[in-house]
Amino acid sequence: MQEKHYVYAVARIRSKEMQLLDTQFINQLVAAPGYDECLKLLLDKGWGREGSTELEQILAYEQERTWSFISELVEDMSVFNVLLLPNDYHNLKAAIKMVYTGFDDRGLFLSRGTIDADTILKAVKAQDFSLLPEHMSSSAREAYQVLTETGDGQLCDLIIDKAALEALYSAGKEQTDDVLRLFAELKIASSNIKIAVRAQRTGKPLEWIQRALAPCDSLDIEKLSQAAASGLEEIYEYLRRTEYEEGVKELEQSLSHFEKWCDDRLILKIQPQKYNPFTTGPLAAYLLARDNEIRTVRIILLGKLNQLSDQSIRERLRIMYV
């Protein structure tokens, strides 16, 4: 009977899916002559508050609108913690750096998280890390100490990024929802692959790579670390033996091509949720679809702003959910 609880919510999602941007509209945006025309098309589509002209404001508003809508439908939002955990760790990173540099800019915080950004900032300022959730407190303490004692921002980031991926792994394991489990696994795997490639390019030693990579089910971290310490071709060779085989040719082109491939893979894998009438799956899929949509719109508008060619913008476009 658990699934019954989301019948109303899923039905509302079905109506909302009608308002998602489809490929046709995305093509229209790309074909628009300039940034202002693109913005006008979006505003006509109902994006942003009335009178909004700033792209980031519009996108932040849309993000907030999506989460507000979902929180209207679901009483216990902790179901979606998996999607919000990366925001928490982003906020932790921002808070530690704000306290370290003494530069207070709340604009760096992401608004949605499982824990309030002000609580994170308060914990870091007071060095009272017990205010933070268990999965975050020890890494927060370690990262803060490393930054204050050594000033090594990269190591600080590594500690937090690794903790974020580990927390995501644990949260993903606890999930019963396929979409959220898939999101967690794909996010960790793609992060590990990107870390391995970057580490190889910058000549990081094996110990550093082993420390940076987080556990995940679809990759053998030890083999990936060894491959990254050996060479790029070894990484590709290892990945060809995993489910990320098709991503290797994208990886050979660039990391941004690989990121696009990962985003597209997630969207393609969640497509069946369009026909699932009961569980949290369609809700999670809608959140991911909106996120994908916002990312795509940002790519197009920033492309227009920087006067990239239509072809160049098109290469970066993500597959749409609808």
Add this chain to the structure above:
Amino acid sequence: MDNLGMLFALLGAVLAALMAGIGSAIAVGMAGEAAAGVVTDDPSKFGKVLILQLLPGTQGIYGLLIAFLTLTQIGVLGGTSDISLAKGLLYFVSCMPIAIVGLWSALRQARASIASIALVAKRPDQAGKAIIFPAMVETYAILALLISILAVTGIGGLNI
């Protein structure tokens, strides 16, 4: 113990109304949630989703019909009420098709209705086709109803 036959027959009638009714109540409730979700965003779809919500409600009516027929046959609603144990058991068994199939088909039909409500939410022009999917489940509730009717009305003539 003399009225054991009557007890079984009555139990059959009650279960027919109870199980099919429970099935329909849950089913119509679930479909109602989905319908409300669609109407929240687009009130113009009320008429289309209402039909889909009502479809799984028929099993409750079928259960009621069999219960009423059985009560009439066994004399609870008037007439003689001399029912042997064998006849009582036969009435009980005769009520089972609509009791069990009614409950189960209502729940399954609710799932089909909810899926069709989602279809109407996205493609209101396909409402006619959307009704057909849950309506197919109705076939089996009707078959069970038919068997229950034939059995309940036929038992009276048996010499046992």
